[in-house]
Amino acid sequence: MQRAALRALCGAARAPPARFFRAALPVLAADKESLLQLRRRTGLPFLRCQEALLRCGGDMGQAEAWLQEQARQQGWSKATQVGGRRTREGLVGLLREGPAAVMVEVNCETDFVARTPEFQRLVEEAALGTMAHCRAAAAPPAACTKHMLQADELAQLRTGAGGGPLRDHLALAIGKLGENLTLRRAAWLRVPEGDGYIAAYTHGWLPAPVATGPPVAMGTYGALVACQVPEPRPSVATLEEVGRKVAQHVVGMAPTAVGTPQDQPRGGGEEEEEEETRLLAQSFLLEPGLTVGQFLGARGGPLAVRDFLRFHCGEETPPSAG
The missing domain is CATH 1.10.8.10 (Ubiquitin-associated (UBA) domain)
Incomplete structure (x- = not known):
């Protein structure tokens, strides 16, 4: 009996010390x-x-x-x-809602980040915030109006009622993506509801939409063209076709002023035509035998261009338009 007790005590002495674990809380299906x-x-x-x-x-x-x-x-x-890191990549985002349209530029360090849903969502939020600001800024205009927003103004905009400022959305995106991101600039065009129309075009790779609300078109170039529509008013399909072609020309040829329908290219040589910066006097990108003004006279009925905006993502000095 004593031997059995001694063996039990010795076995207990040799046993490893008990360890205590804190069990993780179970995760139920819900x-x-x-x-x-x-x-x-x-x-x-x-x-x-x-x-x-x-x-x-x-x-x-x-x-x-x-x-x-x-x-x-x-x-x-x-x-x-x-x-301090440079942000030369990114996206231009366009949003149209009736007689108003906005364009934003958001930058990042690499093309890889520009293709992520998180970055595209930031571009979308910037466009929605700019549109809300545009709508609240003033009464519907009697003529075409244009407004530019710089980075500090853009960062203060809110994406909707009760939403946080864009600078907070920017901080969230930087934390998730690990790159330097910048809200570079934004602008809008507004036209009268009765006889106004805004054409839009983006160029470059187009990511899949991430929006749950109004669609925001994205690319590396963007253009908005504000037009006055004649009577009788052309069909929506005609406005879309003609307006898109003119906006595409703005992206490709980078005019700096509208000009007048009577404008003709300065000089007669090919070099002078390439240096022409007035939109309506430029040789039309899609039909080089015509100027933009002549194209509009023939196809637009005539559709009158009042103003335009052009963004190229990462450009050093944005060209002025007007």
């Missing part, structure tokens, strides 16, 4: 669905989303708000680190 949903909403890693849900007792709204605040803080910190 929690997994919440985790996936939170991941889709925020684009943040699963572990961060799980941490947010645990901190907030499974409340989706609180978890998302906590994650966004954390991401903003990390984004501002990251923005300080990468702020």
Whole structure:
């Protein structure tokens, strides 16, 4: 009996010490669905989303708000680190809504980041914020109006009622993408609702739409052309066709002024024609035998160009238009 007791005591002495583990909280099926949903909403890693849900007792709204605040803080910190890097890539975004149209330029460091849904969403948010600002800025105009926004003004715009400023969206994107990003500029054109029309064209690779609202066209070049429409008013299909061709010409030939319908190319040589900067006097890109003014007279009925905007992503000195 004593020997058995001694063997038991010796065995216990030789046994390894007990270890205590803190078991992870089980994730139920409902929690997994919440985790996936939170991941889709925020684009943040699963572990961060799980941490947010645990901190907030499974409340989706609180978890998302906590994650966004954390991401903003990390984004501002990251923005300080990468702020000196050059941003020559990016996208131009265009949005048309009736008699108003906006164009924005958002820049990044690499073409790879420009192709990501996160970056494209930032371009979309910038366009939506600029359109909201355009709509609220003034009453519908009696003539064509144009307005330019620089980077600091653009960063203060909000994407909608109750939405945060674009600078916060920029910080979130920097935190997620790890590159320096800049809201470079924005502009809008507005025309009278009765006899106005705005044509648009983007050039370059076109990403798949990421918008859930109005579609924002994207490319590396963009142009908006404000027109006065004659009576009888041409069909929508004709306006779209003619307007798109003129906007395409603006992208390709980079005019700096509208000119008048009576303008003819300066000089007669090929070199002088290439140096012509008045839109209506330029040789039309798609029909070189005509000037733009002559093309509009023949196809537009005549459609009268009042103003235009042209952006080239990453250009050093934006050309003035007017």
